[in-house]
Amino acid sequence: MDLIRTRPTEAMSKSMKKLRNDESMMFRLGRNLRLVRPINSPVTRLTGINGVNNLNGATSMVGFTRSYHENVLKHYSNPQNVGTLNKNSLDVGTGLVGAPACGDVMRLQIEVDEETGIIKQAKFKTFGCGSAIASSSYLTSLIKGLSLEEAGKLKNTQIAKELNLPPVKLHCSMLAEDAVKSAIKDYKSKRSNKTNLSEAAVATS
Amino acid sequence: MFGTIKASISPYKCGGIVRTSIRNNSVKSYFDLFPKTFPHGGPPNESFEIPARQFRKEFRTLQSENHPDILIGSSALSKKQGTSDFSSLLNIAYSTISNPYTRINHIIEIYHPQHLDISNDEVSKKLIEEYQSESPETSLEYKDLLMTVLDAHESLEFASNENELDSLSEENDERIEQTEKYIDELLSSSELDWHKIMLEAIRLKYWVNIRNAIKDWEPGKPVHLTH
Numbered sequence: 001m002d003l004i005r006t007r008p009t010e011a012m013s014k015s016m017k018k019l020r021n022d023e024s025m026m027f028r029l030g031r032n033l034r035l036v037r038p039i040n041s042p043v044t045r046l047t048g049i050n051g052v053n054n055l056n057g058a059t060s061m062v063g064f065t066r067s068y069h070e071n072v073l074k075h076y077s078n079p080q081n082v083g084t085l086n087k088n089s090l091d092v093g094t095g096l097v098g099a100p101a102c103g104d105v106m107r108l109q110i111e112v113d114e115e116t117g118i119i120k121q122a123k124f125k126t127f128g129c130g131s132a133i134a135s136s137s138y139l140t141s142l143i144k145g146l147s148l149e150e151a152g153k154l155k156n157t158q159i160a161k162e163l164n165l166p167p168v169k170l171h172c173s174m175l176a177e178d179a180v181k182s183a184i185k186d187y188k189s190k191r192s193n194k195t196n197l198s199e200a201a202v203a204t205s
Numbered sequence: 206m207f208g209t210i211k212a213s214i215s216p217y218k219c220g221g222i223v224r225t226s227i228r229n230n231s232v233k234s235y236f237d238l239f240p241k242t243f244p245h246g247g248p249p250n251e252s253f254e255i256p257a258r259q260f261r262k263e264f265r266t267l268q269s270e271n272h273p274d275i276l277i278g279s280s281a282l283s284k285k286q287g288t289s290d291f292s293s294l295l296n297i298a299y300s301t302i303s304n305p306y307t308r309i310n311h312i313i314e315i316y317h318p319q320h321l322d323i324s325n326d327e328v329s330k331k332l333i334e335e336y337q338s339e340s341p342e343t344s345l346e347y348k349d350l351l352m353t354v355l356d357a358h359e360s361l362e363f364a365s366n367e368n369e370l371d372s373l374s375e376e377n378d379e380r381i382e383q384t385e386k387y388i389d390e391l392l393s394s395s396e397l398d399w400h401k402i403m404l405e406a407i408r409l410k411y412w413v414n415i416r417n418a419i420k421d422w423e424p425g426k427p428v429h430l431t432h
Contacts, residue, residue, distance in 0.1 A: 101329040
């Protein structure tokens with residue numbers, strides 16, 4: 001097509017500019033993704049295997065070379081349950097874990113119904129790669145409504161399977177599993193401290 | 206001076222192979238590629254805190270002598286293959302040594318009796334697990350570290366303009382410097398305490414990640430680390 005060899009039209013240059021400026025998009029997608037500009041095409045675009053269109057509202061065709069699975073992207077671009085719960089509340093257990101090899105940190109909090117022992121609410125904050133964020137997002141949506149016991153039995157393989165994590169990213173799902181275990185542990189120790197305290201109070205009175 | 210290296214490093218693709226090819230030569234570590242900056246082969250024989258300016262100067266000089274672009278069209282063209290390999294080896298060596306975390310990691314890989322690689326998830330996880338189960342104090346100390354790291358990332362997330370970054374950056378540079386100093390101390394001891402060194406290396410990893418996040422900060426952009 002001869003058009004390709006002519007100078008890019010104004011509209012094309014604009015969209016190229018827009019895409020070049022939108023480096024944050026590349027950044028958010030992680031290091032495995034990069035913008036590829038085919039030599040004979042004036043339009044910057046991402047090319048790849050499982051193309052996903054309209055990422056972050058970019059209007060041109062986007063896809064990638066080596067990529068996250070779409071389930072990762074779903075949780076990554078729109079993470080569920082990001083936030084904080086009151087860590088001082090007796091109903092809240094907080095798990096804080098880190099991945100010493102890659103420097104990721106993850107905080108996962110659960111709010112438990114005292115009567116039923118069911119997890120009412122779960123929130124997370126993760127500073128790490130896309131898979132780590134997606135893992136914690138998926139995990140929080142998974143544990144809501146579960147009992148502590150059920151949540152404690154969750155395995156990282158379940159997360160990895162849902163998100164189709166490659167072997168090098170399995171440790172991200174492991175981090176999420178560790179986080180929920182640590183949150184449960186924190187909740188239980190808070191509770192037992194409370195019982196001890198009230199028993200002590202009864203004993204002294 | 207680098208004739209032997211040039212000739213024999215050609216087929217490498219990743220760190221592992223580079224290492225073996227280095228070991229086969231008189232060059233033991235990346236430090237040996239920069240003899241002016243590291244006349245004694247780098248840490249632990251020299252300070253862990255590197256003279257950045259001198260290092261950069263030597264790197265540039267070496268690159269100007271070995272960069273394939275410079276040698277194209279010259280009589281050295283026939284040797285182009287080898288020089289391009291050497292030039293990229295220099296790049297890898299330079300970036301490995303420049304970053305304090307990869308620098309200590311390289312030292313551990315070379316001098317640790319088991320040549321451990323702490324950038325391997327299982328290796329570092331085991332190390333931390335052992336450390337945490339040592340005593341309630343060590344367990345608490347690691348928790349404190351994670352808390353500091355999370356706080357730092359959160360403050361960065363809530364920063365609304367570039368000025369706020371300065372204090373965060375300053376604070377974090379201070380952490381990096383202190384950890385580097387401590388590693389330097391540990392490395393200059395006559396009997397190396399690898400356990401402690403590796404724990405400090407992991408600490409450094411967390412700091413360096415914060416530094417990268419600060420570098421990549423843009424107003425309103427969510428803080429995400431890439432690696």
